[in-house]
Every structure is written in C-alpha cells, then in structure tokens.
Amino acid sequence: AGGMDLYYLYLNGIASAGLSQFYATNNYTNIKNGYGIFSSRYGVEINNVLLTTNSLDTLACGSLTGHLKFLPSILHPYYPACN
Numbered sequence: 001a002g003g004m005d006l007y008y009l010y011l012n013g014i015a016s017a018g019l020s021q022f023y024a025t026n027n028y029t030n031i032k033n034g035y036g037i038f039s040s041r042y043g044v045e046i047n048n049v050l051l052t053t054n055s056l057d058t059l060a061c062g063s064l065t066g067h068l069k070f071l072p073s074i075l076h077p078y079y080p081a082c083n
Contacts, residue, residue, distance in 0.1 A: 002037075002039040002040070002041060003039040003040050003041055003043070004039075005030045005037050005038065005039040006037060006039050008030075009037055034069075053073040053075050053076075056070075056071075056072055056073040056076075057072045057073055057076050057082075059072075060072035060073075060076075060082055061076075061082035061083075066082060
C-alpha cells in the first residue's frame with residue numbers, strides 16, 4: 001500500500017486507458033524536474049532543520065545514497081554533479 005500519490009497514479013492510468021479521457025494527463029509525477037512517484041503511508045514534517053554543506057554533499061555523493069540522485073550543495077566543486 002502507498003499514499004495518495006499512488007492513488008493519483010492509478011487514476012491517471014484509468015484515464016489514459018480511455019475510461020475517462022477528459023481527466024487524462026501526460027505522465028503523473030510528483031517529483032520536480034524529473035519523473036516518478038515518491039510516496040509513503042506515513043509522513044512526518046520537521047521544520048527548521050538545516051543541512052550543512054557537508055551533509056548535502058554526503059547525501060548526494062555518499063556510497064549509501066549517491067545512486068538516489070540528490071543534488072550536492074552549490075558549493076560542491078563539481079556541482080551539480082558529484083565528480
């Protein structure tokens with residue numbers, strides 16, 4: 001199971017299949033500057049958390065999360081890439 005975004009993707013699939021063409025859209029995505037669905041059944045909003053330059057660079061370029069295509073800080077020498 002997933003969040004509402006998966007439901008919207010499902011509705012978009014039905015519309016694209018011709019059952020409700022009035023509501024059809026191109027490709028449903030909830031990711032800015034990309035395509036895909038980011039969804040969860042559980043969500044928490046945490047305000048006023050600042051990530052340091054090193055934290056952003058580790059998130060973007062680290063061995064555990066580097067493949068997830070986060071952007072490093074704008075101060076990274078190879079921004080927007082990691083190397």
